[in-house]
Amino acid sequence: MRHPLIRPGTSSSSNLLDLIKETYMEESHDIVIVGGGICGLATALALHRKGIASLVLEKSETLRVDGGSIGVHVNGWRVLEQLGIAAELRETANLVTAFHDVWQEEEKSTLTPVRKELRWLKRKDLLETMAKNVPAGAIRLGCHITAIHPSDPGAVLTTPGGSIIRAKVLIGCDGSNSVVAKYLGLSPAKSTPRTFLRGFTRYPHGHPFGDHFLRLRGKRFFVGRSPITDTLVSFFVACHIPSADACHLLHAGDTRDMRATRHSVVQKLEGQCPAEIVEMVQNSDPESLNVVTKVWYRPPWQVAFASFRKGTVTVAGDAMHAMGSYIGQGGSAALEDALVLARSLARAAAGSGGGRDDEPCERTMIVGAATAIGGYVRERRLRVARLSLEAFVVGELLRAKSLATKLACLGILALLGTKALGHTNYDCGRL
Structure with missing residues (x-):
């Protein structure tokens, strides 16, 4: 669908981008989310609960419901409660009460109780439940972003067909191979x-x-x-x-x-x-x-020090802190990101005042959004850096050949409280 041409204001875009704008039609949105996975849909739903519209762009022609199941610990369920979908999802997943670990060669087994809520959800159930709770038309399937160009405010996105999408706020929830993370200058995720x-x-x-x-x-x-x-x-x-x-x-x-x-x-x-x-x-x-x-995964030192923001452009979920499945927190951490980011943007919107056609107030809103995103990054950095460190050390322990390396990994994990699942008993607050 072609949209009426919206002339951009002052922009730092290149001459090439200006030429593209003169050739193709353009559309504009306040908030654009790239990626329709768990983090992208959770962010859209969280914003919707706060009365803020957004557009989710998903490159697949259908919701990406493959990938089996996802373990959601108590920290993730606290977010799902805030999103208003926990009760429905609990009907599709039983409680898990213990980890049963068996080392076959050593003929050893242990039973570790789960003291907080843990359930395994079908990824399909989680995605479809979130998708049906966002407004119709908020998810655009089959929309692949090939390039991102800087703009003031936000960014301008282009598709293979030449479509142009202007985003005043751009959120990359597009996984470990994130085009938004690349735009921010982040190093590629490792594997x-x-x-x-x-x-x-x-x-x-x-x-x-x-x-x-x-x-x-x-x-x-x-x-x-x-x-x-x-x-x-x-x-x-x-x-x-x-x-x-x-x-x-x-x-x-x-x-x-x-x-x-x-x-x-x-x-x-x-x-x-x-x-x-x-x-x-x-x-x-x-x-x-x-x-x-x-x-x-992203190495923990990168998560601790990388720049996750450029103006009103940021990342969340695996695009920010891919950590594999070693501690089972990728999905729940992404849910936390969504809640914190939506809450920060909602506060900025509430403080901007004015109407959509009021240019000074719009500028105030954009400045507020940039500040809100900066606050989101600061709030999340320590949490996700710790999770990334924990997951990284578990991965190193599994690959370790020397006794010294194994002992060092075990020492770090003991300090972090990994065995007691300390990372799960976290509350990122209300939406």
Whole structure:
């Protein structure tokens, strides 16, 4: 859909951008969110709850509901309460009451109670619930941003078809390969190779696993199994074999035939782990299966010192602090980002006064938005830097070969309270 041409005001854009503006049609929005994943939709919903409109741009043609399940700890549920969707989501996910860790080679197991709320949600349920609670038309699917140009205020976005979208406030919730983070000058997120298969298995007559999250460590595999409902479990199987052939086989299965991938994983597990695990993978839903070959993260020192703001442009979620799945806080931390950012912008909007056509008041609003985003970055930095450090050290511990490195990692994690899940008992406040 073409929109009437809106002439820009004073801009620091290049001559090339000025030429583009003369050639193509342009639209303008107060707040644009790039990325329609968990963080992007949560930010849009949080803003909507505060009476602030926004536009979410998602490059996929549909909501990206793949990716299996997501563990949401008590800090995430506190945010979902503020967003007004916690009660509905709790109906789709049972409580998890303990972590059951098993070290097969050592013939050792532990049971660690979960003292606060923890539930595994289907990513699909979370995204669809948030999406249906934002206004119609607030999510634009199939909109891929190819470039971002500076503007005063905000930024100007261009698409492959030449469409131009002016954003007075731009929020990048577009993941570890974020185009907004690149615009801000952030270094690309790093990755480590880690191949694992994940999916869902249904038990029509009920599964026998209770309400414990199992983490089974074998010599050449790591299996995680979490109950979602009485009849549905989520699982992952990590491949620890440093074999190009094994990784190639999983890559091929990911794109050609997930049933073949499932079969290859079952073959690796047979005779190596309990029959119930083999049966779980064998009976999994092929359509739910996907293969991950890399874990993306930002080093904690980058999170601690990087510039996450340029005027009224900022980032949130994985675009700000990708940390892999090592401590299970990526999703909940993204929810926290959404709440804090929306709250900061709402305060700025409340303090700007005036109407939409009042230019001096609009300038006040933009200055207030820049200040609000600066406050958001300051408020979040210490929290996400600590989470990033914790996740980074856990990852290093898993990869460590020397005893000294392992002891150093364990010492840091003890100081951070990782075993006691201290990072989960966090409250980012009211919306």
